[in-house]
Amino acid sequence: MDLIQSIFTSYVALIPVTLAQSLILAFVVLGIMIPFRTLQFPDLTSEGAFPLGGCICGIMIAAGANPALAIAAALCAGFLAGCCTAFIHLRFRIHTLLAGILMMTMLYSINLRIMGKSNLSVFGSPTVYEWAPFVTPGFPVSKIIIAGLIGAAVFIILNLFFKTEKGTALRAVGANPAMAEAQGISVWTATIGGVGLASAFSATGGALMVQSQGFADVNMGLGILINGLAALMIGEAIVGKKSVARQLLAPFVGAIVYYQLVSLCLAAGMPPPDLKLATGLFVLAMLALPSLKRSRGGAPARETIRE
């Protein structure tokens, strides 16, 4: 009984910190969801775009720049990175996954170049979290408020955008590229813009993370993709994905639930090194479930993706 109580106490103590962290990482999950679900373009760029945003934000606030400006710069850089991945795929007919791997590998060097070293402390530099109203800066609540507000704004804007004429066209490119083209939609523009937008969100997540944790690290993206996928799967299992609003809500709900689960596992004494294995197995199970449900025989691939 004591054991359960101590697990519970240590978990509860971590809830606010974990919530703040998950609201920040929700941007990465969003950056994974947009190409994967609306463009049928499985994209790995986020593993490089997340630290890219972090490094740019880190170097800028260390130099005394406005923290909001640093986030904007990270966003733009992430957008460019995503555009490059989409361009590599479209122009050279390279598989989307390989294009993403190429991009994230190259981004590692770029991130090192940007920072000049592998790790940069920005502790004590001004952050956007200090602008949270009514709360003492430095506490998780301020991070929850700021990250939550930005997240809510992004959700509302994207939800409106995907229902506009341009947004509908973007979704059509994912649903049926040949049909979209026959309806006068440029697959190039939509794919480059869409993947760029997604990576912009991943980079924004990186920038918010650096301001939250007080340091930037070139390795901060390691494993972010599998975490994000796991979060997305959980989110879709909870809110579904049958409408634009639900599909957009899934990354946020998923991130919040996933990181609470991780926190619970760690509080229960799961060794941190096992975390990636557990996450990987979880994602595998979620992806394999539909083909396991169907009885034996060649189950069709669950995900139809663009080659």
Add this chain to the structure above:
Amino acid sequence: MLEIRSARKTFYKGQPDEKVALDNLDLTLATGEFGVVIGSNGAGKSTMLNAISGALPLDSGQILINGDDVTHIPVHKRATRIARVFQDPMLGTAASMTVAENMLLAELRSKKRTLARGLNAKRLADYRERLSMLGLGLENRLDTRVELLSGGQRQSLSLIMAVGGSPDLLLLDEHTAALDPHTADLVMGATIRAVEALKLTTLMVTHNMQHAVDYGDTVIMLDAGKVRLRISGSEKTHITVADLVAHFAVKSDHMLLGA
């Protein structure tokens, strides 16, 4: 008006299995003319349609629509003037999107897409009215995802999407071939009504000789990448399935069956 001038397309050039799909093909379709294209498998029908839509670049030759050279214009830009219904009902619609969203995509084919809300009340009312002409009840299923519709319903939707906005050229690529006879008749009937009402310049590929006899102003027979025969005017009105079949060098089962 559609003009194809000495279009040439060779597949697997320089390889043992080299195939000349279009062999200096010339074809003119006057504004408002309804051409029915027939020909055995491998005659170049699909290649020609793909070349017109822009999906396949020509090796040489020109394609003009209403006098404008579109030979080097990409598919999505040509789409402002060309509408197409594919043989496969899956190809012409976005399965994971709703009926109304598909209608919206088609409506915007020749327009500039803005950041305004796509599906407004005015549009929904318009779509409801246009879909009701089919008599399939699609007007009450505007929010249904297209993947839940039957093949015939999807193909009918594709047709309504294609004829909306009066394209300069309508391409029908064996668009009833994948449907059961009853649904095929239904879709064909709707096609004819729309083409006649809107006076669309239309090119329809078919393997169904009865359709070639019954519909259209002109029958165009392709063979080995060339126009082998062109029948129009009063000659077209008197032609029979047997006459057409007689023109085929190789008689496939499809044609012997007539329908």
